[in-house]
Amino acid sequence: MNSIPYGRQDISDTDIAAVIETLKSDFLTQGPKIQEFEEAFARYIGVEYAVAVSNGTAALHLCALALGVNNQSKVITTPITFAASANCIKYCGGEVTLVDIDPETGLIDVDKARKVLEQADEGEYKGIIPVDFAGLAVNLEEVRKLADEYKLWIIEDACHAPGGYFVDGSGEKQFCGNGNYADLAIFSFHPVKHIATGEGGMITTNDPELYEKLLLLRTHGITKDADLLKENHGGWYYEMQELGYNYRLSDMQAALGITQLKRAKSSLEKRRAIALRYDKAFDGTNILPLKGDAGHAYHLYVIQGADRKGLYEYLRDNKIFAQVHYIPLHLMPFYQDQGYKIGDFPIAEAYYKKCLSLPMYPTLTEEEQDFVIEKVKGFYSL
Numbered sequence: 001m002n003s004i005p006y007g008r009q010d011i012s013d014t015d016i017a018a019v020i021e022t023l024k025s026d027f028l029t030q031g032p033k034i035q036e037f038e039e040a041f042a043r044y045i046g047v048e049y050a051v052a053v054s055n056g057t058a059a060l061h062l063c064a065l066a067l068g069v070n071n072q073s074k075v076i077t078t079p080i081t082f083a084a085s086a087n088c089i090k091y092c093g094g095e096v097t098l099v100d101i102d103p104e105t106g107l108i109d110v111d112k113a114r115k116v117l118e119q120a121d122e123g124e125y126k127g128i129i130p131v132d133f134a135g136l137a138v139n140l141e142e143v144r145k146l147a148d149e150y151k152l153w154i155i156e157d158a159c160h161a162p163g164g165y166f167v168d169g170s171g172e173k174q175f176c177g178n179g180n181y182a183d184l185a186i187f188s189f190h191p192v193k194h195i196a197t198g199e200g201g202m203i204t205t206n207d208p209e210l211y212e213k214l215l216l217l218r219t220h221g222i223t224k225d226a227d228l229l230k231e232n233h234g235g236w237y238y239e240m241q242e243l244g245y246n247y248r249l250s251d252m253q254a255a256l257g258i259t260q261l262k263r264a265k266s267s268l269e270k271r272r273a274i275a276l277r278y279d280k281a282f283d284g285t286n287i288l289p290l291k292g293d294a295g296h297a298y299h300l301y302v303i304q305g306a307d308r309k310g311l312y313e314y315l316r317d318n319k320i321f322a323q324v325h326y327i328p329l330h331l332m333p334f335y336q337d338q339g340y341k342i343g344d345f346p347i348a349e350a351y352y353k354k355c356l357s358l359p360m361y362p363t364l365t366e367e368e369q370d371f372v373i374e375k376v377k378g379f380y381s382l
Ligand SMILES: *Cc1c(COP(=O)(O)O)cnc(C)c1O
Pocket: 055, 056, 057, 058, 081, 082, 084, 085, 131, 157, 159, 160, 187, 188, 189, 190, 199, 200, 201
């Protein structure tokens, strides 16, 4: 048996051909493939606008900038996420307030977020960044209600959940990143995520003003758009109107994204089928998967069990490279320097002691999965 990682990209001959074709074209950095990728992605997600950027972290940073985060901004997010979900606020000088998770779902506990807001001064908090952790969609209808009461914006970190959805109060499927509840949503195309472009990211929104702002900030704050220019000296003329960045995606990466995206739906079905097989295998045991549902996008398949370290090492000895998602953010030295300490978020800490992400990717074979299941059960003498 070859070694089995927790996640792995799937690159086809079609993907490779698309990248080579772009290498032979006139455009290497931002060219026609970017717009094609953005439009295809927006259609897949069911949103008005999509902005391709260099990675998911850049996507978060641009969102925070577009929403005007500064040293007066306090923003709520979850400790069980990748560091970038919170770091984007720090990049802009803002303050991060973490809120503990719901033990059943691993997602931010919206009732606890409400308590934080109830105790805060009016206008103290500017926004909230819910994360569709592992691929389970946050109920954004609920978060929007809270956000409206306290005049917060919402950035949905949907890195784990392209194609995922929750069902709203009227029975409608609400796809992650569709912009119906969140102001902005972000995705990553890191190789372990659903769609791989090497490095890469996307921002989605239904707000035309935020969209225009993001376009400007993605390219140094520079525009050549005649409608936006304050002056016009001729064909060469451009203006730098804001302090932006170079957060562009390349056309080579976008070409890869376009062909990857064509398989996103079938890949998602494979992830869900793998999850179902794990669910069945662990049913009735003391190996407890995080809550799943029909809309789950299964970036990760997380179990919780006793002696996680023992299990992790036993699996490694069998060349199964399970992973831990995540070490709670408030335990990171950087966030401890901001005043957080052990014991601040007991549910996240209890989750961290037991969690392990089992191999989950579309090309995982049934044989490999059965091997993983056998070893996990074997560790617990089941
Ligand atoms: C991967 C990830 C990011 C960052 O994406 P990069 O493309 O690696 O910068 C942000 N948030 C979450 C939840 C992620 O999983």
